[in-house]
Amino acid sequence: MNIPLFRQDLISWFEKEQRDLPWRKDKNPYKVWVSEIMLQQTRVDTVIPFFNRFMEWFPTLEELAEADEEKVLKAWEGLGYYSRVRNLQSAVREVAAEYNGVVPDTLEAISKLKGVGPYTAGAILSIAYGKPEPAVDGNVMRVLSRILLIEEDIAKPRTRKTFEEAVRRLIDETHTSSFNQALMELGAMICTPGTPACLLCPVREHCEAFAEGVQSRLPVKNQQKKTRDVPIAAAVISNSRNEILIRKRPSKGLLANLWEFPNYEVHASVATKRESFRQQFQEQLQVIPQLGEHLISIDHTFSHLVWKMEVFLGKAEEVSENIMNSHQMKWVAESEVEGYAFPVSHQKIWKAYQLLKSQSTNQR
Incomplete structure (x- = not known):
């Protein structure tokens, strides 16, 4: 050359x-x-x-x-x-x-x-x-x-x-x-x-x-990374004041310190995911949530895993402040949600929720 x-x-x-x-x-x-x-x-x-x-x-x-x-x-x-x-x-x-x-x-x-x-x-x-x-x-x-x-x-x-x-x-x-x-x-x-x-x-x-x-x-590239599926049940939970429940992820690990909607890893069919979410939410927060309609299904791929998310709408009343603090959770007004940093998958959840509310308003 x-x-x-x-x-x-x-x-x-x-x-x-x-x-x-x-x-x-x-x-x-x-x-x-x-x-x-x-x-x-x-x-x-x-x-x-x-x-x-x-x-x-x-x-x-x-x-x-x-x-x-x-x-x-x-x-x-x-x-x-x-x-x-x-x-x-x-x-x-x-x-x-x-x-x-x-x-x-x-x-x-x-x-x-x-x-x-x-x-x-x-x-x-x-x-x-x-x-x-x-x-x-x-x-x-x-x-x-x-x-x-x-x-x-x-x-x-x-x-x-x-x-x-x-x-x-x-x-x-x-x-x-x-x-x-x-x-x-x-x-x-x-x-x-x-x-x-x-x-x-x-x-x-x-x-x-x-x-x-x-x-x-060319180039030669032989290594293939394997991903694993992680089934997740999530919910947009609101209270009687129309506030939304969000929680902060741990300070270390995947998506550290970002905010998200309540969610749990659930190895079950979609039909039983609601019940599994309800049980885990109750065990964690000492409150029984009311879960309504299915909001959206989301597959979100990371380099090593895929979140396969089923998301529901839900209602819950007051949770003990001590329990909320221990799980880094808070109620926020709907107008304040976008002021918090969410991972892409949870941004999609929020957009789906807003779209549903907009459609419901237009149908009235």
Whole structure:
């Protein structure tokens, strides 16, 4: 491969064809950092409005460091993988305290921050600071597996080293920001999974897989994650004051510290889920709920499990304050529900509830 010509072709294409993305307006390390955390496991089109809102709420690193976690979770609501934003805020607080609010510009220092792995460190250092560090994500591995005909399994963690070494060999040290972003952009726009758009590729002449006609079978990825189904019965419970019962999830584990509607894991048919929910609710809160009609069925997939949810409408009267506090539950007015950060599955529950109420009102 003619490396200087490869760099020139790749960077020239990127400078002409790059998408107009809000985090590319400047090379502010804080903005680059936030965008890269958001883009992990999330599509660019999805991220854009979240990034814009997040920057409106927390325009500086210091404001994010000082923000209440409830507000941060609300700003992140809908993006999922909430541990990302908790780690981000924790790391930002460390930067504010230990580095006078300046994001570290060395690999050693930045890699010590919570939630900053090799990819995020490389992205910040190369894009914001112009350091010749590799930023290897799925797009980059796919692009380089084809260009360099690398047939190692990208699902294996050790394979990342192969691609990091490849980037170090290829990277343009005078245009590190454009080079790394160009590799990512190429993977997102042209060198896509399955059948890439090779006829539009600016570096097709440098691609060994294209020359061999094997681009569609790369990259090699053999690892398949198994998921398990978790059957759940949930309910939107209201009281005589038309308040809604919500509870806060534990501070550790899946969807930590987010709010949700009461729900229980229930291994039973839909017909018996109501009764099982009623029993568990009564055992936990010492109150018997009245469960009404079925509201919605929701399947929500995580990387390792699938929530298979059956959701009902319900009524309940006063619950002991001590019991409510011990289970981190509270009654809130319907108009206040959207002020709390809920996981996507429970946002869908609330939308279904609002739609049902709207339809009922229109039919009167």
